[in-house]
Amino acid sequence: MGMQGDFYQVLKEQGYQLGASAVAGEGREFMTATTILAFKYRDGVLVAGDRRATAGNMVMYDRTDKVLEIDRHSVMAIAGVPATAYEMVRVLEHSFKYYRRTQLQELSFEGKLRAVSKLLKDNVPAALSGTGAVVPVFAGYDFEQEAAKIYFYDILGAEFEGVEYAVSGSGSPTIRGILHYLNTWGERPLSASTEEEAAIQALRLLTSAAEFDSATGGVNRESNLYPIIKLIAKDGVRVMPDDQLKRLFESKVVRHV
Secondary structure: OOHHHOHHHHHHHOOOOOOOOHHHHOOOOOOEEOOEEEEEEOOEEEEEEOOOEEEOOEEEEOOOOOEEEEEOOEEEEOOEOHHHHHHHHHHHHHHHHHHHHHHOOOOOHHHHHHHHHHHHHHOHHHHHHOOOOEOOEEEEEEOOOOEEEEEEEOOOOOEEEOOOEEEEOOOHHHHHHHHHHHHHHOOOOHHHOOHHHHHHHHHHHHHHHHHHOOOOOOOEOOOOEOOEEEEEEOOEEEEOOHHHHHHHHHHHOOOOO
């Protein structure tokens, strides 16, 4: 990402600093967003997150959107402190727009990956102090290679490609094991799933995570509250509507005894 089109560098030159100080957060419980996942399906990538945000052992909010759109072809799913993650997404969103308007072209997929990594690296002091840790999953469509891709990061900004899937957050150990099992010994790989089959698996995975992890919010049928599921393909990002999730949950997830 060239200096001429680097919005984040412009912000830093004007005195902007990402992340809270370590001193400011000492001895406090910060709200954190919990479980997110992404995996490839037949037409692209599905990214999903539960809706719960916690602070210590307290449930603070059950309507959190953890899958945030950055532009028409990329999203960042967040696990960690929402305030820091939302700030990162806003900076990325404006950075991609700034590059497009100043360079008269879209930022490359590789450029987007570097932008995410740069923000995470600058956030290291806040992450290590516990005031602003973010462990995201980034997914988007790479037009140069004509493929939807998944990347995950650690709190230091190290970047890893999730060839078939990626998970993060407190419910991720349960989900990672199930994803490995499904992708290795299922009837067919996850990447061969239809959109509806992929959504069913995502609902089952997050329901399983909620069973074993108190910080992961499951489906609340009384409140008509379902996970956020977004689909990324060549034609852009789409949100799966709640009425469709409700139908799939009632017919393919709930055990009718």
